[in-house]
Amino acid sequence: xxxxxxxxxxxxxxxxxxxxxxxxxxxxxxxxxxxxxxxxxxxxxxxxxxxxxxxxxxxxxxxxxxxxxxxxxxxxxxxxxxxxxxxxxxxxxxxxxxxxxxxxxxxxxxxxxxxxxxxxxxxxxxxxxxxxxxxxxxxxxxxxxxxxxxxxxxxxxxxxxxxxxxxxxxxxxxxxxxxxxxxxxxxxxxx
Numbered sequence: 089x090x091x092x093x094x095x096x097x098x099x100x101x102x103x104x105x106x107x108x109x110x111x112x113x114x115x116x117x118x119x120x121x122x123x124x125x126x127x128x129x130x131x132x133x134x135x136x137x138x139x140x141x142x143x144x145x146x147x148x149x150x151x152x153x154x155x156x157x158x159x160x161x162x163x164x165x166x167x168x169x170x171x172x173x174x175x176x177x178x179x180x181x182x183x184x185x186x187x188x189x190x191x192x193x194x195x196x197x198x199x200x201x202x203x204x205x206x207x208x209x210x211x212x213x214x215x216x217x218x219x220x221x222x223x224x225x226x227x228x229x230x231x232x233x234x235x236x237x238x239x240x241x242x243x244x245x246x247x248x249x250x251x252x253x254x255x256x257x258x259x260x261x262x263x264x265x266x267x268x269x270x271x272x273x274x275x276x277x278x279x
Contacts, residue, residue, distance in 0.1 A: 096224065100125070104169040105162075112160030119156055126170065127152075129216070130177040137181035147184050151177045171213050225275035233268030236261055 104125050110118030130151055135144035154176050162172055226234050239245045239253075247265070251258040 101168060101170070105164050108155075108159050108162045108169050108172075111156065112162060119152070119159070122155065122159075122173075123152060126173050129170070130173060133174055133177040134181045137178065137185055143184060144181075147181050148177070150184075151180045154180065168213075170216075174213050221276060222272075225272050228275060229268050229271055230264075233264045233271070236264040237268045237272070240265060 104122065107118045107121040107125065111122055127148065131144060131148050134147040134151065135141060138144045138147060151173075155173065158176070162169065167175075226237065229237070236250060239250045240247060245253070247258060247261050250256075251261045254261070
């Protein structure tokens with residue numbers, strides 16, 4: 089059941105890598121496909137680091153210029169396309185941030201003690217991939233099982249609230265969740 093979601097994720101990764109290769113060969117439409125597939129994710133990275141929506145938009149534009157110039161250097165054997173692109177976005181946003189700090193009146197070293205509690209780009213990418221795996225596995229469950237799990241664990245309903253809402257016996261709700269969780273565990277490879 090979970091294989092459909094994994095296949096879709098694999099197809100998306102393959103399509104992105106292929107578009108990057110075509111962009112590296114000078115195909116402008118391929119760069120547009122790369123943009124369509126990744127702009128939301130890369131914008132999020134830029135926004136998180138810059139903390140400013142307008143700046144993040146400017147950084148993102150710079151990121152796609154860099155991607156266009158560097159697409160021919162992408163090597164799928166060294167990194168996934170998403171990781172490669174996220175690294176470019178992360179580095180561009182950090183460069184922007186550093187440039188802003190140079191223009192501030194704060195003395196040199198004043199910001200060294202400020203901790204960056206934001207997750208690293210590679211951690212964000214791994215979390216995104218795990219989230220996509222989980223969603224693919226959830227989508228592979230029987231409808232009632234998936235709905236029960238989403239309602240309790242993602243929407244915060246208690247088992248009793250869900251039973252009342254669905255007008256279904258509490259024992260049935262618990263059974264759906266238990267069976268769904270077992271299937272999720274197998275799908276995610278944690279069995």
